[in-house]
Amino acid sequence: xxxxxxxxxxxxxxxxxxxxxxxDYTNSMFDYFLWYKKYPAxxxxxxxxxxxxxxxxxxxxxxxxxxKSAKHLSLHIVPSQPGDSAVxxxxxxxxxxxxxIFGKGTKLSVKP
Amino acid sequence: GAVVSQHPSWVICKSGTSVKIECRSLDFxxxxxxxxxxxxxxxxxxxxxxxxxxxxxxxxxxEKDKFLINHASLTLSTLTVTSAHPEDSSFxxxxxxxxGQYEQYFGPGTRxxxx
Numbered sequence: 001x002x003x004x005x006x007x008x009x010x011x012x013x014x015x016x017x018x019x020x021x022x023x024d025y026t027n028s029m030f031d032y033f034l035w036y037k038k039y040p041a042x043x044x045x046x047x048x049x050x051x052x053x054x055x056x057x058x059x060x061x062x063x064x065x066x067x068k069s070a071k072h073l074s075l076h077i078v079p080s081q082p083g084d085s086a087v088x089x090x091x092x093x094x095x096x097x098x099x100x101i102f103g104k105g106t107k108l109s110v111k112p
Numbered sequence: 113g114a115v116v117s118q119h120p121s122w123v124i125c126k127s128g129t130s131v132k133i134e135c136r137s138l139d140f141x142x143x144x145x146x147x148x149x150x151x152x153x154x155x156x157x158x159x160x161x162x163x164x165x166x167x168x169x170x171x172x173x174x175e176k177d178k179f180l181i182n183h184a185s186l187t188l189s190t191l192t193v194t195s196a197h198p199e200d201s202s203f204x205x206x207x208x209x210x211x212g213q214y215e216q217y218f219g220p221g222t223r224x225x226x227x
Contacts, residue, residue, distance in 0.1 A: 043116070043118070043205045044156070045218070046114075046215055046217060049215060100158075104154065104155040
């Protein structure tokens with residue numbers, strides 16, 4: 001059973017608009033959540049993270065929102081740029097040094 | 113900061129031979145290193161977790177005698193695919209994390225093709 005789900009395999013957004021990538025989880029023991037960006041044939045690049053004690057974390061154009069009661073988090077990218085086109089993975093961890101459980105990823109395409 | 117390198121970036125080998133992939137943390141001490149495998153259009157599949165100086169912990173279904181992992185220092189882990197077969201062809205990615213940190217930093221990956 002998938003503990004981390006990214007239900008949208010793909011998302012297409014116009015340049016300059018907001019991209020919203022969603023992620024749901026089932027394990028209430030997860031206490032840390034991360035977003036990674038991945039280009040083909042490359043390793044994932046860490047983007048932004050959030051602890052379960054927070055509901056929002058912002059870094060430049062990237063903001064992650066966490067709704068613990070709904071077991072849902074989202075990544076907002078605004079404004080979206082063509083260079084943001086990649087696969088975005090949501091990951092969750094229960095305790096530091098624990099394994100990261102990854103979602104299947106959402107492919108974002110930002111059109112000029 | 114937090115740079116992880118992998119070598120080689122791609123390798124082609126013949127069936128039955130062994131291949132070693134290196135993973136290095138360049139600017140931090142990696143107390144824990146992870147090895148993943150990614151199939152086309154699929155998510156990252158964790159193969160094993162290794163702590164420096166300890167034996168690796170393998171995920172269910174991963175053959176420890178086939179995928180040998182060594183984490184001899186705080187900056188280097190190696191994955192050796194022994195007696196490789198065509199079905200072992202995949203994209204192998206390592207990651208590393210520091211003591212007490214959640215974030216894992218990934219290497220660029222190694223494309224293995226077994227002919």
